[in-house]
Amino acid sequence: xxxxxxxxxxxxxxxxxxxxxxxxxxxxxxxxxxxxxxxxxxxxxxxxxxxxxxxxxxxxxxxxxxxxxxxxxxxxxxxxxxxxxxxxxxxxxxxxxxxxxxxxxxxxxxxxxxxxxxxxxxxxxxxxxxxxxxxxxxxxxxxxxxxxxxxxxxxxxxxxxxxxxxxxxxxxx
Numbered sequence: 001x002x003x004x005x006x007x008x009x010x011x012x013x014x015x016x017x018x019x020x021x022x023x024x025x026x027x028x029x030x031x032x033x034x035x036x037x038x039x040x041x042x043x044x045x046x047x048x049x050x051x052x053x054x055x056x057x058x059x060x061x062x063x064x065x066x067x068x069x070x071x072x073x074x075x076x077x078x079x080x081x082x083x084x085x086x087x088x089x090x091x092x093x094x095x096x097x098x099x100x101x102x103x104x105x106x107x108x109x110x111x112x113x114x115x116x117x118x119x120x121x122x123x124x125x126x127x128x129x130x131x132x133x134x135x136x137x138x139x140x141x142x143x144x145x146x147x148x149x150x151x152x153x154x155x156x157x158x159x160x161x162x163x164x165x166x167x168x169x170x171x172x173x
Contacts, residue, residue: 061106061162074105074137123136
């Protein structure tokens with residue numbers, strides 16, 4: 001059991017899940033993700049996988065703060081969204097991040113193209129969650145940017161920097 005002093009020390013510190021997903025797919029080969037052994041791919045003589053593969057991957061990071069007491073309901077939506085992600089064409093991978101003992105959450109996802117990402121956000125579990133966002137969150141901000149395949153998996157440091165530079169101020173106090 002973690003003591004109150006440890007929780008107060010860790011409170012507000014972010015923790016994240018490993019980047020996970022199906023990868024780039026059969027026509028561009030696949031990535032190696034945590035928990036999966038998929039073939040790796042190198043285009044050039046470089047030791048960097050995917051060096052020379054010039055494709056812009058759509059990367060989306062969302063940051064939100066939950067309303068008090070909304071954690072369980074938000075997590076139920078997130079579980080349904082994760083299920084939808086795995087069946088979504090064009091989905092490459094994702095990672096979640098949260099504040100220990102806090103109400104802030106982040107989601108980072110990577111897509112083969114803008115059309116795949118748009119189809120996802122305007123349908124199914126994601127659309128249902130967005131329809132309840134005002135009731136569950138104090139606001140959110142989302143930024144998209146591009147990565148090259150050799151930059152996978154994306155770093156949380158880069159994602160947070162993109163939010164700071166292009167996401168505007170936090171919509172909550």
